[in-house]
Amino acid sequence: MKVLVATEKPFAPVAVDGIRKVVEDVGYELELLEKYTSKQELLSAVATADGLIIRSDVVDAEVLDAAKQLKVVVRAGAGYDNVDLASATAHKVVVENTPGQNSNAVAELVFGMAVMAVRNAYNGTSGTELKGKRLGLQAYGQVGRNVARIAKGFGMEVSAFDPYCPDEVMTNDGVKPVHSIDDLYSGNDVVSIHIPATPETRKSIGYYFITNMPLKGVLINTARKEVVDEDGLAKALRERPDIKYMADVKPDNAEALKEEFGDRVFFTPKKMGAQTSEANINAGIAAARQVVDYLRDGINKYQVNK
Numbered sequence: 070m071k072v073l074v075a076t077e078k079p080f081a082p083v084a085v086d087g088i089r090k091v092v093e094d095v096g097y098e099l100e101l102l103e104k105y106t107s108k109q110e111l112l113s114a115v116a117t118a119d120g121l122i123i124r125s126d127v128v129d130a131e132v133l134d135a136a137k138q139l140k141v142v143v144r145a146g147a148g149y150d151n152v153d154l155a156s157a158t159a160h161k162v163v164v165e166n167t168p169g170q171n172s173n174a175v176a177e178l179v180f181g182m183a184v185m186a187v188r189n190a191y192n193g194t195s196g197t198e199l200k201g202k203r204l205g206l207q208a209y210g211q212v213g214r215n216v217a218r219i220a221k222g223f224g225m226e227v228s229a230f231d232p233y234c235p236d237e238v239m240t241n242d243g244v245k246p247v248h249s250i251d252d253l254y255s256g257n258d259v260v261s262i263h264i265p266a267t268p269e270t271r272k273s274i275g276y277y278f279i280t281n282m283p284l285k286g287v288l289i290n291t292a293r294k295e296v297v298d299e300d301g302l303a304k305a306l307r308e309r310p311d312i313k314y315m316a317d318v319k320p321d322n323a324e325a326l327k328e329e330f331g332d333r334v335f336f337t338p339k340k341m342g343a344q345t346s347e348a349n350i351n352a353g354i355a356a357a358r359q360v361v362d363y364l365r366d367g368i369n370k371y372q373v374n375k
């Protein structure tokens with residue numbers, strides 16, 4: 070059996086060592102395709118793979134057509150909007166993710182961005198503190214829960230909107246449940262987005278919610294760029310010079326936004342939320358174990374295309 074790790078944005082070497090050990094310990098072969106720059110490289114490499122480990126790498130119908138022996142794809146991470154699930158199902162390929170494995174890394178970056186925003190991008194002027202401020206989480210999944218945990222250390226008041234999460238899960242964590250997105254945006258000084266990119270959430274955050282934020286509101290997006298309506302965001306930032314937008318997912322119009330709004334916006338050059346050794350080790354090794362578990366024993370606990 071051959072397992073291909075195809076990562077345009079590579080894992081830390083220590084994580085690759087761990088993946089290799091898991092795969093080779095059961096007698097399987099590991100192939101590494103890192104930093105590839107053309108889809109053709111992926112199409113060629115995937116042709117002989119039985120299992121595939123990816124990050125944000127796109128696995129579409131063309132890749133699945135080329136992957137004649139493929140049985141399982143594990144996205145080492147949370148969001149699987151980069152995989153064509155319907156096509157995978159049609160090709161009888163199991164798709165899995167590794168929920169929770171990189172969520173602390175993303176949550177810590179939220180605070181890196183929050184501090185940067187309230188300290189005016191460290192430009193020497195007087196900023197504000199996070200202590201005593203209200204933090205609203207849009208979704209209370211694995212990342213949202215880690216953000217809530219860290220927020221307590223900062224002394225923030227935390228609330229969350231998540232129609233899929235029972236109120237008592239939040240209240241048990243000392244988080245106030247909020248029952249409308251309107252209330253989440255209008256009632257919090259900092260809002261942090263943790264929703265997946267789906268047809269329903271695409272462009273769902275825009276002018277209306279952003280301009281409803283209180284004075285000096287900070288919006289942080291470490292989820293997916295697709296969930297924000299970029300034109301609405303630009304219009305809101307234009308009308309509300311007190312608002313800031315920080316994102317780990319560079320918008321398509323990043324350069325124009327940076328030029329117009331300067332330090333009120335910040336974008337990482339590449340998605341960096343999960344880019345830590347720890348997250349790479351956790352998600353990468355979990356992915357390797359899941360690939361082996363499926364290929365060897367048919368275990369599909371984390372399958373997302375059931």
Ligand code: 3PG
Pocket residue numbers: 078124125126145146147148149171292340341342343344
């Ligand atoms: C995820 O969905 O797990 C994160 O967005 C991380 O993506 P990455 O593996 O491409 O950094």
